[in-house]
Each structure stands twice: as C-alpha cells, then as structure tokens.
Amino acid sequence: MIKLVMCVIRCPEISRGEFQDYWRNHHGPLFQKFAETYKARRYVQSHTIDTPLNETVRKSRGMSQEYDGIAEIWWESEKDFIDATSSPEGQKLRSVFLDDEAKFMDFSKSAAFFTEEHVLVKEYD
Template sequence: MIKLVMCVRRRPEMSRKEFQEYWRTHHGPLFQRFASAYKARRYVQSHTIDTPLNEDVRRSRGMSQEYDGVAEIWWESEEDFVDAISSAEGQRPRSVFLDDEAKFIDFSQSAAFFTQEHVLVKENG
C-alpha cells in the first residue's frame, strides 16, 4: 500500500471553520463519488482542532504554524495510482478534484507527498 499525504492550509479569505466545513461536507462527498474510478482504497480527512496544545507543541519544538488539516488517500500500489490517473475514467475525477481543491486550499502553503506506512504501535483490543 502507498499513501498520498496532503498537509493543507486554507485559502486566506476563509476561516478555519469555513474551510473545514467545505472540505468535510462538499469535497469529501465529491471524493467518495469518484473513489472507485480513482482506485482509492481509503480516504481520511484529519481536521486540526483549536486547542492551546497546538501552540505548546509548536513552541516546544520550534516548529512552524500548524496546517488546517491532513488528507490521506491509500492505493494498493504505485501502479494502481498511475493506472487510475492515466485512464480515461480516472482523468475526469482528477481534474474535478483539482478544480474543487482550488476553491478552499492554498496550494502555495500546503504540501503533498507519497508515503509507505510503518506501524510501530497498534491499538490494544
């Protein structure tokens, strides 16, 4: 499995609440509609919460400001991802996603990269 991780920041004219609402209630369902054509195995949005803990962690490590959220999309393999974005069926959702993301994501302040997960602690139970 491979995973695309997107650390996203909102467009400057949006509040965090507006950004997260749009992301969850509009973009999320949009992705769900095309997930099978995109060969995505899993899609998760993690929304940053407003808590003083963010500032404490950031300051204690000398880190930059937090992102507004993180998106994770899994594929079975790199080949599945390449096949999905190369196929006619996968081209349409890719452009739909990019057009929609431009409405709420500040691309210049965000980051995206592929990863392979290494689970070091599993939940008990």
C-alpha cells in the same frame, strides 16, 4: 499499499470553520462518489482542532505555522494510482478534484507526498 498525504492550509479568505465545513461536506462526498473509479482504498480527513496544545507543541519544537488538516488517500500500489489517474476518466476526475481543492486549499502553502506506512504501535484495549 501506498498513501498520499496532503498537509493542507486553507485559502486565506476563508475561516477555519468554513474550510472544514466545505472540505468535509462538499469535497469529501465528491471524492467518495468517485473513490472506486479512482482505485482509492481509503480516504481520511484529519481536521485540526482549536486547542492551546497546538501552540505549545509547535513552540516547544520551533515549528512553523500549523496546517488546517491532513488528508490521507491509500492505493494498493503505485501501479493502481498511475492506472487510475492515467485513464481518460481518471484524468477528468483529477481535474475535477484540483478545481474543487482550489476553492478551499492554498496550494502554495500546503504539501503533498507519497508514503509507505510502518506501524510501530498498534491499538490496545
């Protein structure tokens, strides 16, 4: 299993609330609609919450600006990702997703990378 992680910063002209609303209620359902075609096994959005804890954590570590959220998309394998995005339908979807993301994401300040999970602590009761 591989995972694409996107650390997202919103476009400067929209508020965090507007960003989160668009991402959750427009982009999320758009991706859900085509997830099977895109061979995506799972899609999770994590929205940054407004809490003073964020500033405390960043300052204690000398970290830069916080992200507005994190998106995670899983595929069974690199081959599944490549097959899905290389097909004619996948190419169209890629364009649809990128065009939509440009409405709420600042690509120049955001980051994306593929990962492989290593679970070190599992849920407990």
